[in-house]
Amino acid sequence: MNRTRTNDRSTRTRNGSAAEGKGGSRFGSPAPRRSGGPARSGGYGRRPAAVQGEFALPRTITPALPAVECFADLGMPEQLLAELGRQGVSAPFPIQGATLPNSLAGRDVLGRGRTGSGKTLAFGLALLARTAGQRAEPRQPLGLILVPTRELAQQVTDALTPYARSVRLRLATVVGGMSIGRQAGALRGGAEVVVATPGRLKDLIDRGDCRLNQVGVTVLDEADQMADMGFMPQVTALLDQVRPEGQRMLFSATLDRNVDLLVRRYLTDPVVHSVDPSAGAVTTMEHHVLHVHGADKHAATTEIAARDGRVIMFLDTKHAVDRLTQDLLNSGVRAAALHGGKSQPQRTRTLAQFKTGHVSVLVATNVAARGIHVDNLDLVVNVDPPTDHKD
Structure with a gap:
């Protein structure tokens, strides 16, 4: 099985990129986004995608003050x-x-x-x-x-x-x-x-x-x-x-x-500044897509989770997150769940354990993981591929 390691070792998790690595980056520049996980067959539950476009940036009437370097x-x-x-x-x-x-x-x-x-x-x-x-x-x-x-x-x-x-x-x-x-x-x-x-x-x-x-x-x-x-x-x-x-x-x-x-x-009359293109490609990571039969998806996911290093796995629903987390724990993987059904103290404790290495695999829903900062992240997996074109 191909195992994907990102070239950068720091990221802020939001929504990950599509499994094949297409779409605009939503991670910290130049940090990685999600690598592809087990493909769609036999998923833990997904919702249909919605496609939206971007609007034209407004024109600034009053000239902006020049940038500073200090x-x-x-x-x-x-x-x-x-x-x-x-x-x-x-x-x-x-x-x-x-x-x-x-x-x-x-x-x-x-x-x-x-x-x-x-x-x-x-x-x-x-x-x-x-x-x-x-x-x-x-x-x-x-x-x-x-x-x-x-x-x-x-x-x-x-x-x-x-x-x-x-x-x-x-x-x-x-x-x-x-x-x-x-x-x-x-x-x-x-x-x-x-x-x-x-x-x-x-x-x-x-x-x-x-x-x-x-x-x-x-x-x-x-x-x-x-x-x-x-x-x-x-x-x-x-x-x-x-x-x-x-x-x-x-x-x-x-x-x-x-x-x-x-x-x-x-x-x-806003001053408009764009650090990077809205669909700036992430070139500092590798993307892999694994096509597996539904019956093999659990085994493939468990093998990926059991690798060395810290891993985040994304799924669509709270129930799927809890089920996968329990399966991983039963297999001897130090996993923890993060989703909106957890209390804030539970979520804070789980994140702290993941950041300190007491938990090696964080299993999360897309929404719960938005905005989380994680250093030294080795692998991000879409167990359920993202549904939004930006993801």
Whole structure:
């Protein structure tokens, strides 16, 4: 059996590429995407594909400020510059160097780049710099970062926390699967910046625990994924509540026509920057497709999972994930399941065990794995091939 090893050893898992290696990359540049797994026959359960196109990028009326090659050339607070040095961040990534001069000046931004291209600091530094020196009233944040998943919300919070502390800004993370009372308490105590998933933020607003009328800087991270996951009605309802004259930044790996609605409705004369083509081919990995009979798929999947190194396997449904995980455990493979049916503490613990090597195989649904950052990943397998052309 051919065993596929990626040439790069760091990736952010979102949705993987099609088994034959076609389609636009949605991993961190230049990190790998999923390698092909056992082919379609005898699958653990799949849904029909949907095909969408991208929209034309909007034209910028006001010329963009030139890109910078050094953080010191930006008008950021000294505390942020010092923290960049402490974190070992010496030079801006392309998307940071291109967008920060404009976002720091208050311009709306439309940025396209794969996960891992530096988007978090691109919007995070601008939001923190423009919010520094202000103090939020109880329940009234000044900055908002919307993300599609709990895991991504935590990663954004972890990435920005040292920078926020350096300028004395308070961050609150608002996601489902965790105590809503504790999150409401954090908002009541005052938080300048909220990192949130749309559903939980809506719940807190409906309870009267949060108001967005003072939000002056709003970020949509992974906007395409929020659209894919059905969050568009919630996202637009939330955006309608922030200050209409405020700044908006939208970052996405692809620009589907669903995202076009957000761009046309909420971005004003945005600076547009694309790190790479929407369908940029991933050349730093190998793709293999294994055509196996349905009766042989379980054995093939188990043999792949039992290889050396860390492996992620993707399936379409929670039931299929649980079933495969149990089969692998029964075969002596250190496997763990990750899907939306798990509580947030369970998901956090599973990810920690996978990252530390206590678990060697992570079996996950597509949705649950979006936005997860994993270093030193050896193999990604589509047990159920992806159904979306972007995947």
